[in-house]
Amino acid sequence: MANEKAVHITDAVSIPMSELRFRFARSSGPGGQHANRSATQVELLFDVAGSPSLSEAQRQLILEKLKSYIDKEGTLHLVSQTYRSQLRNREEVVERFRRLLRAALQVPKPRLPTRPTRAARERRLRAKRRRSEIKRLRRRVPSEVD
Structure with a gap:
């Protein structure tokens, strides 16, 4: 994966590896001398706002759906420190990047409007009549003065 030229997101979208920047740091947690x-x-950095690989519509989808991962400058940040190996962490962060972008670019299917069934309408009206009757019975009974 590290030697691929692009990260394949969907059939229509691929991000060249040249658009991704990587930063490396010491991981936290146990590990002794190796970890120290x-x-x-x-850390994977991807400039969503300035990427020529994305259309304006795709850019807006990503900026909206992944806003918790994106800073003020429009750069997406992902960090991996799961493994003791830099290579495995790099592969893992690229895979997470691929999954996140694929999910963000998924356009939700439009909702097909449906109508309530006849039985549902009748149940609703029966419930309304029952509630109305309960409230009517709470009213004060007019006194019959002769």
């Missing part, structure tokens, strides 16, 4: 000396944490 190795920069195994990987």
